[in-house]
Amino acid sequence: MSSFRLRARYPGFALDAEASWEEPCTALFGASGSGKSTVLESLAGLRREVSGEIVLAGRRVDALPPHRRGTGWVPQDAALFPHLCVRGNLEFAARRVHEQRALKDAIAALEIDGLLERRADELSGGERQRVAIARALASRPRVLLLDEPLASIDRPLRARLLPFLERLPERTGVPVFLVTHDPLEVLALAQEVLVIESGRIVQQGAPRSVFASAATFGALPTLGAENRFEVRVVARAAGTLEVETRGGSRLSMVRVEGFPDPEAVAVRGEDVMLAERDPGRVSAQNVFAADVLAVEPLGEQLLVDFAPVGAADERWRVKITPRARAVLSVEPGRRLVLLVKAHAILPCGRD
């Protein structure tokens, strides 16, 4: 049995989260910025400003320093030691004799025996994640804390990594607590889910029942989307629907015959394209200029905050790769053009 009660104040954000869980694989689910990584890092003992009680696998740990908590924390970017090879990374974690067995088991469980002599920068994203998880397991943790284990990995690779994660608690006997913004990951991996919103745990239960209502309405893909706007319908055409957000943005979305008008729309951060200038004729129905407000790291990827030119109070959060950032020199103050397909504007109910 594990539990936490955490409190912290940040500028513009307050964490006030409380939950307890027992399942061998439990997920903390929420959108970017909901506070889920903060919770995970607090459990690992890395957030001194967060106060509260933490019990992990039956042991009270909040008074302990990070190296005595027994948490196998795997951050989003894997954070392998760049100066050591894979073997060196694993041996750093398993230096005591009784951990050698855990090391062998971890290498077997994650199927990384072929990678042992490689350096961290010679590994693919999926390999890095597997090594990072094996490294955490080699330290014989009481609980494995995974931060978006699949978020910084391409979709085809995700499909390959998912089975490793699925079998993890069973193969290693170590309970897993993972953070994710993807409802499909929760459904695939977890027996229990905690839903976090703006620093509070708002729902808890079996993933199927928690997501049931959303699934019935086909809204599953909108859960955890970075962008959500209340809208009203302003025009209808064949196959498309024009809506206006409260902030004043006009958006074109796909009209599905026989469904009620949406009260809100959701857009996933990875479904928005950026361009240097208006590309002219383009299939994307929503093309508008916006100013970069902030760029923050999200694992190996980046999350960019935009304010549309005609709707300065509205915020669009867009996920991009570091390469895209370099190509477009995405820095605060820069004006870029956002492109969103009508198909990427997902209808959803009001919160």
Added chain:
Amino acid sequence: MNASEVLDVTLLSLRVSLVATLGILVPGVALGYVFARLRFPGRALLKALVSLPMVLPPVATGFLLLVLLSRRSLAGAWLEELLGRNLVLTWWAAAIASAVMSFPLLVLGAEQGFASVPRRIEQVAATLGASPARVFLRVTMPLAARGILYGAVFAFARGLGEFGATTIVAGNLSGRTATLSIAIYDRIESYREAEAVLLSLVSLLVAFAITAAAEVFLRGRATR
């Protein structure tokens, strides 16, 4: 001027610079760590103080050192009591002058080395059960090594070229305190041009060997 004289001058220069660099290694690296990692009141002031020798005229630094090391000053008298002799006009004084002049470079290199180590990597090391000391020795130091080494190499090279402060506190005692740069100046002053050229070429060779060795070594580390 025969070959053994040239060798003596060169070896003295290398010894002075090496002793100076080794002497400042621990405090320089420690201060680099403090600057890279800690925020405290007076940090900016301390940084300005450490970089003073880089902006002060070397002759002024040398003169201040001379005053400090002379038996009239409290520190100088105490040092003389401790060592049984005064350091002014010895090769130790040259080493101290080099150390003071090189110190900012070492601190700067170490600071950049430590600043380049991602906090996340250290945090991961801690959650894997490594104590703060182990994290520092096995993760932070190896990752900062490049910056520290750069700092040390440039501190060493800076020490080799030191002239202004050294000549004030160590003087120009042939075979005892005359380092390469001082010997060159001496030969120019006394119109022994051929010897000045020879010593300059030796300086060039030594300087090139050091920077080249550092580049090769650091490149090796980077691709290992």
